[in-house]
Structure formats: structure tokens, C-alpha cells
Amino acid sequence: MTFTNSLELLSFHWVAYTIYSALILSIIAWFGYNLTREKAKSVVRIPFYWYMAFLVAGGVGHHIFTYNTIPWVSQDISRHDLSNDATYKFTIQKHKWTLPAEKIVVQCGQTINFDVVSKDLIYGFGLFRQDGSMAMQMQVNPGSANDILWTFHHNAVFDLDSTEYAGPAMYDRHTGENLMKVKNFLEVVGCEKGAK
Amino acid sequence: MSFVKTLIHGTNFDHKSLNALQKVTLRAVVMAFLFYGLVALEGMIMRMVSVGPQARRIIPEEFFHPDHFFSIMTVHPIVGIFGSTYQLVFAAFMFLVPYLTKKPLYSVKLANFVWLMITIGTILAWISAFVWQYAPLYTLYWPLPADTTQFSTIGGIVFIIGIAFIMIGTFGFIYNVYATIFARVGVHKNKTTKELLISGFGIDGLLNLINKLKGKEPYTKEPALALPVVAIFRGTVDTFLDAVVILGAGILVLVYLLADLGGVQLDVTAIDALLYKNFFWWGLDLVADGLVLIYVAGSWYLLATLITGQKLFMENVARAALMLELLVSWMVWSHHLLGDQGQPEMMKLISGEMVTAFELLTQGLALFITLVTLWKARPLKMTMELKYLLGGLAGFGLAVPAAIIQADMGMNRVLHNTQWIIGAHVHIALIVGLYMTLYSAVYVLWPLVTNNTKLYSYKLSNTHFWMHLIGGIGMGAFMGMAGLDGMLRRHLYVNGEFNFDMLMAAGFGTMLLIAWAIFLFNIIMSVGLKGLVGIFLPAKDKTASYGLDPEDM
Numbered sequence: 001m002t003f004t005n006s007l008e009l010l011s012f013h014w015v016a017y018t019i020y021s022a023l024i025l026s027i028i029a030w031f032g033y034n035l036t037r038e039k040a041k042s043v044v045r046i047p048f049y050w051y052m053a054f055l056v057a058g059g060v061g062h063h064i065f066t067y068n069t070i071p072w073v074s075q076d077i078s079r080h081d082l083s084n085d086a087t088y089k090f091t092i093q094k095h096k097w098t099l100p101a102e103k104i105v106v107q108c109g110q111t112i113n114f115d116v117v118s119k120d121l122i123y124g125f126g127l128f129r130q131d132g133s134m135a136m137q138m139q140v141n142p143g144s145a146n147d148i149l150w151t152f153h154h155n156a157v158f159d160l161d162s163t164e165y166a167g168p169a170m171y172d173r174h175t176g177e178n179l180m181k182v183k184n185f186l187e188v189v190g191c192e193k194g195a196k
Numbered sequence: 197m198s199f200v201k202t203l204i205h206g207t208n209f210d211h212k213s214l215n216a217l218q219k220v221t222l223r224a225v226v227m228a229f230l231f232y233g234l235v236a237l238e239g240m241i242m243r244m245v246s247v248g249p250q251a252r253r254i255i256p257e258e259f260f261h262p263d264h265f266f267s268i269m270t271v272h273p274i275v276g277i278f279g280s281t282y283q284l285v286f287a288a289f290m291f292l293v294p295y296l297t298k299k300p301l302y303s304v305k306l307a308n309f310v311w312l313m314i315t316i317g318t319i320l321a322w323i324s325a326f327v328w329q330y331a332p333l334y335t336l337y338w339p340l341p342a343d344t345t346q347f348s349t350i351g352g353i354v355f356i357i358g359i360a361f362i363m364i365g366t367f368g369f370i371y372n373v374y375a376t377i378f379a380r381v382g383v384h385k386n387k388t389t390k391e392l393l394i395s396g397f398g399i400d401g402l403l404n405l406i407n408k409l410k411g412k413e414p415y416t417k418e419p420a421l422a423l424p425v426v427a428i429f430r431g432t433v434d435t436f437l438d439a440v441v442i443l444g445a446g447i448l449v450l451v452y453l454l455a456d457l458g459g460v461q462l463d464v465t466a467i468d469a470l471l472y473k474n475f476f477w478w479g480l481d482l483v484a485d486g487l488v489l490i491y492v493a494g495s496w497y498l499l500a501t502l503i504t505g506q507k508l509f510m511e512n513v514a515r516a517a518l519m520l521e522l523l524v525s526w527m528v529w530s531h532h533l534l535g536d537q538g539q540p541e542m543m544k545l546i547s548g549e550m551v552t553a554f555e556l557l558t559q560g561l562a563l564f565i566t567l568v569t570l571w572k573a574r575p576l577k578m579t580m581e582l583k584y585l586l587g588g589l590a591g592f593g594l595a596v597p598a599a600i601i602q603a604d605m606g607m608n609r610v611l612h613n614t615q616w617i618i619g620a621h622v623h624i625a626l627i628v629g630l631y632m633t634l635y636s637a638v639y640v641l642w643p644l645v646t647n648n649t650k651l652y653s654y655k656l657s658n659t660h661f662w663m664h665l666i667g668g669i670g671m672g673a674f675m676g677m678a679g680l681d682g683m684l685r686r687h688l689y690v691n692g693e694f695n696f697d698m699l700m701a702a703g704f705g706t707m708l709l710i711a712w713a714i715f716l717f718n719i720i721m722s723v724g725l726k727g728l729v730g731i732f733l734p735a736k737d738k739t740a741s742y743g744l745d746p747e748d749m
Binding site for chain 1: 262
């Protein structure tokens with residue numbers, strides 16, 4: 001099992017967390033109901049050490065699961081030792097992007113290195129699909145390295161936006177329009193999956 | 197009794213019968229719930245803006261302006277966390293510590309100073325946003341709070357002074373609590389500071405466990421401090437560290453703003469933004485992962501024992517676990533920096549993921565102990581305090597796993613800074629988990645603090661419970677879903693981009709607001725307007741304890 005993009009991952013997450021939420025709320029409700037009953041008996045006896053072992057397995061297992069199913073985790077950890085197909089450098093100053101090109105076109109399966117520098121405040125770097133869903137993001141700190149490797153597996157057109165608040169000057173002071181959003185900045189082509 | 201008569205005089209509340217400790221507790225509680233109303237209103241305004249153009253017919257155009265919108269977003273957590281939650285928790289603990297240790301509070305004057313400082317500080321921070329629209333958000337990411345090209349210098353100074361007032365008030369609370377715990381009077385007359393320290397840190401619980409494993413007699417059969425006091429003792433360590441960090445950051449910002457006022461431009465790059473972020477999150481995270489979780493665990497233990505009238509299940513384990521929780525809380529801040537590429541990978545892995553996952557263990561343990569304590573005492577009457585306690589358990593049952601899920605390098609890449617974090621995790625933890633626990637404490641303490649005042653209506657209490665529970669979970673859920681759809685948390689959306697989720701969140705948020713109004717109405721009808729004013733009048737009875745025979749003091 002491998003999640004090839006954020007949409008697949010977030011859909012799985014949505015289902016899993018909804019099931020968990022329904023379960024925990026039902027357990028508490030059932031528990032509360034039985035607290036008031038004179039002859040309520042335990043349906044299952046949960047031994048303390050098994051319960052603790054379950055929590056440990058849940059806490060650690062979650063990270064093992066994501067490490068093995070989300071490809072960008074290992075890629076991120078070892079990004080400085082990996083090669084890439086292209087590097088694009090960005091600079092942000094006074095809430096304005098200096099972009100490497102007006103629009104970037106990426107071939108399916110290419111691994112891109114995004115390297116962003118902030119000259120003043122903390123910003124963010126995020127790519128968003130046309131339906132508003134997020135593909136990926138990172139923080140952009142002044143004075144630190146802000147680089148990320150990303151491999152694209154689905155056709156899509158992405159908007160570029162700052163994902164961190166850097167003061168109200170990011171927006172038009174009257175209309176509230178987001179001035180840091182760059183529409184249709186990156187396009188992925190050549191994949192079998194995704195929007196044409 | 198007629199409605200008007202009840203509104204003025206309450207049920208049977210007599211403020212003149214209250215002693216100094218009861219009055220100072222109630223003063224802070226009143227302020228906490230007034231600030232809660234303000235914060236709920238602020239939340240609704242921001243939600244309405246996010247709904248989009250349709251909301252322009254309901255709320256003024258100014259709210260859609262970024263300066264205005266983000267100034268509300270800046271003070272929203274200040275009013276909510278410090279003005280409301282801190283006040284409520286501090287009030288409860290300044291009453292409970294003397295009550296549980298059977299000693300008088302160290303100083304009622306200091307307790308009055310605490311609620312006044314936090315109230316004035318919160319109001320100052322709010323004014324800085326309202327008048328000058330100072331809006332660096334509560335995160336104060338460097339160098340934004342010192343960016344005088346975007347913000348008014350005076351506004352910034354007023355904001356920082358407000359935060360400093362809150363932190364000074366916090367130090368007052370800490371001093372009062374520890375001075376009470378370490379006072380060698382009453383039952384602690386013959387205890388040494390060492391014995392109280394050992395008990396405060398839960399070392400006696402750990403030694404009891406070790407002795408049990410070795411087949412020896414317990415280290416102590418009667419620990420010097422009751423378990424809830426141990427939790428307060430531990431949580432207050434984090435409260436102290438957190439106050440030091442926030443005050444330190446405030447002083448740094450203040451230096452830059454004062455220099456600017458004097459015409460000197462200090463170099464903001466002298467402070468490394470990422471290092472500052474680490475320092476600030478270390479302190480700020482102690483609020484969430486330190487004092488909240490420890491205080492909450494302690495409150496659950498207290499409530500479970502008071503509701504059941506029985507001893508806590510696995511008390512020694514609970515004592516020792518609180519120590520572990522304290523250590524864990526100091527090492528988890530990196531989960532806030534998983535999206536920062538300059539942060540060392542090992543710190544992300546160890547602090548951000550692995551140690552953070554320990555919170556599942558410590559909070560899961562607290563949940564288990566509380567549930568088993570309740571279960572062993574069944575059948576129980578489904579009282580208001582039990583209902584709220586179960587609501588609080590459910591809230592953390594939802595919010596803690598949500599936190600563990602997002603504290604992961606893979607998930608964080610697509611969840612960081614989204615509405616998922618603030619909705620499914622933070623708002624459910626605070627509104628459902630923490631507040632329902634606090635409401636349970638309010639109902640438990642109500643007869644003690646008000647001298648058995650009859651509650652105006654249990655029907656209203658019930659309505660409040662269900663509306664708060666459903667409203668809180670519903671709002672958090674739809675905010676979370678908006679986050680999964682890509683909606684950012686510190687962002688202005690004026691075109692209704694996430695219209696459906698925000699409309700639903702606004703609907704459930706309205707339930708929360710109505711629930712608060714119902715609760716307030718019920719309380720006012722119980723104590724009466726006269727009684728409400730009377731709470732703020734000086735107490736004739738200067739006693740700083742509750743339920744103690746003067747000869748025992």
C-alpha cells in the first residue's frame with residue numbers, strides 16, 4: 001500500500017478518523033449508560049498491560065505505517081543525498097515572490113527540488129490544486145534552508161501560495177484578496193492519473 | 197417567586213455569607229465566563245467572514261479587511277486561553293489546594309491580584325488589537341511582532357504590556373499555590389519540605405510501586421499530598437516555565453518596539469527566526485502538552501473520586517505517571533516544527549514524533565484510571581458533574597489521537613497550518629475536553645463555593661450540556677474537514693472558498709454561543725444580579741480556607 005499523492009492519503013485519513021471518532025463516542029456513551037445500571041457487567045475485560053501495549057503499538061505503529069506508505073517521508077529525510085530532475089529557486093521579500101519562471105511545467109514522475117529564501121519574515125510555500133486541496137507545503141524561515149524534494153505522480157495544475165501568515169500586507173487591505181497567491185503556477189503533465 | 201425577583205435576588209444565594217476564599221474564587225470564575233462569551237463571539241465573527249460574500253449582509257464590511265480580521269485572530273486565543281481558561285483553572289486550584297490540603301490559602305490578597313492582573317492584561321491585549329489592530333498572532337513568529345512597517349509601535353507596546361500583566365498574574369498564582377502547599381501548618385505541621393517535595397513530584401508513588409515489586413512494605417501509606425494536589429504541583433512547574441518563556445519573548449519584542457519609538461532601528465536578523473521559533477514553541481507548547489494535560493489528568497482523578505466517593509484506581513501508578521508526563525511535556529515541542537526544513541531531522545524524529553507519541557500513553561493512562569474508578573463504583577446517578585466529566589473524557593479521546601496523527605512527518609506535510617489542526621485537535625481539546633472537565637468541576641464545587649445555593653434550573657443545565665457537546669464536536673469536525681480540503685488556519689478567505697464546511701461550522705458554533713448564554717442565564721438566575729455584584733464587594737469573613745475548624749489551622 002502506497003499513497004501516491006495527498007488526496008489519496010487524506011481520503012484514507014478521513015475514513016479512518018471518522019470510524020475512530022464514531023467508535024470512541026459510542027464507547028463513552030455506552031459506558032455512561034452502563035454506569036447508571038445496577039446489573040451492568042463488563043462486556044470485555046481489558047487487562048491493563050494489554051491496554052498499555054495497545055497504546056504503545058498505536059503510537060509507534062502509526063509512524064512506521066506512514067514511513068512505509070507515504071513516499072515523501074523517506075525522500076524528505078534523505079533529500080540531501082538524492083538527485084533531482086530540476087531545481088527551482090524562489091525568493092520572497094515584502095510579501096512578493098520572485099519566481100524562477102512565470103509558469104513551471106513538470107513531466108510525470110519527475111522529482112523537483114524547491115528551494116525558497118525569505119529575505120524578511122516567516123512565510124510558507126504551498127502548492128494547491130484547483131479544487132483548493134493542498135498537495136504539499138513547508139515553512140519558509142529567514143536565515144534558514146527551506147528546500148524540499150517533491151515527486152509528482154498525477155496530472156494537475158497547482159496554484160502557489162504562502163501557507164504561513166506574515167502580516168495583513170499579504171492581502172489587499174480593502175478587498176481582502178490574497179496577494180501572494182500565484183494562480184496556475186505549476187502544471188504536471190504526462191501522467192495516466194489526474195486531471196487532463 | 198416572580199422572574200424579576202429571581203433575576204435580582206437569585207434562588208437562595210447570599211453573598212454576605214461567603215468568606216474571602218469563596219469570593220475571590222467566584223470573582224475569577226465570573227471574569228472567566230465573561231471572557232468565554234467574548235471569545236465565542238470573536239470565533240463566530242471569523243467564521244462568518246470565512247463563510248463568504250453572503251455573510252456581508254449580516255456582519256459589517258470592516259471584518260473582511262485583513263487588518264481587522266487578523267487583529268481578532270490575534271486576541272482570540274489570548275482572551276480564550278489566558279482571560280478565560282487560565283482564570284477558571286487558577287480560580288479552581290486556588291480554592292482546591294487549601295480545601296484538599298486542609299490549610300488556608302497563603303494569601304487572598306495575592307489571589308485578588310492574580311485575577312485583576314489577568315483581567316487587565318487581557319483587556320489591554322484586546323484594546324491593542326481593537327484600537328491599533330496589532331496583529332502578529334499569538335505565535336509571535338519572529339520578526340513579525342517587531343515589524344513596524346505593518347503594525348503600530350504603540351499598539352505593539354500595549355499588547356506586550358498586556359501579556360506581561362497576564363504573566364505577572366500567573367507568577368502570583370504559582371507563588372500562592374506553592375506557598376500554600378509548603379506551609380507547615382495544620383496537617384502538614386510536622387512535615388518537612390523534603391517530604392512535601394517528594395510527594396509533590398510523585399516520587400512516593402514511584403517508591404511504593406518499587407517496594408511492591410520487591411515485596412516490601414509501602415514507602416508511605418498516606419502520601420503527604422492528595423493526588424489532585426500532586427497534579428496541580430506538577431502542572432504548575434510547566435505553568436512557570438511557560439510564563440518565563442512568554443515573558444522573555446515579550447521583553448525581546450518590547451526592546452525592539454521601544455527602540456523604534458526612540459527612532460533607533462535595531463537589526464531583526466540579530467535573532468535567528470528558527471531558533472526563536474524553537475524557544476517560543478518550547479514554552480508555548482508547555483501550555484498545551486504540559487499544564488493542560490497534567491492539570492486535566494489531576495482534575496479527572498479529583499472528579500472521579502468526588503463523584504464516586506471512592507479511592508482512585510491504581511493511585512500509585514497515577515502518581516508516578518504524572519512525573520513522566522512532566523518530563524514528556526518538556527521534550528515534545530518539535531512537533532510544531534515538522535514543516536520547518538531547517539529543523540534537524542533527528543529532532544523532528546525524536547522530539548516531534550517519538551516523544552510526542554508518549555502523550556498517547558500518559559493521557560490514555562489517565563483516561564483508563566478515571567474510567568475504571570467510575571466503573572468500580574457503579575451504579576452511579578447521572579449527575580451534571582458526571583455528564584460533563586464523560587463529555588470531557590470524550591473530548592480528549594477525540595483530540596489526543598488527532599494530535600498524534602498530525603505529529604508525523606508524513607501527515608504534517610499536508611496538515612500543518614490547516615484548519616484540521618485548529619479544529620479537530622485544538623478546538624475539540626479545549627472546548628469539549630478541557631471546558632467540559634471544567635464545567636464538571638464547576639458543578640462539583642458549586643455547593644462549596646456558594647454555600648449550597650440552589651441552581652435555578654437543571655433543565656437549562658442539561659440543555660447547556662447537550663448544546664455545548666454537540667456544538668463543540670460539530671464545529672471542530674467541520675473545521676477539521678475544511679482542513680482536509682486544504683483550508684489554512686491563519687488565512688483570510690473572503691470568497692467563500694470553503695463555504696459548506698464553514699456554514700456547518702458556523703451553525704455548530706452558534707450552538708456553542710447559545711449554550712454559553714443559557715449557562716450564564718442559569719447562573720445569574722441562581723445568584724441574582726444583586727449577588728453577582730455582591731461577589732465583588734469585600735468579604736466580611738476573612739477566612740482563607742473552606743470547611744476547616746479554626747482550631748485545626
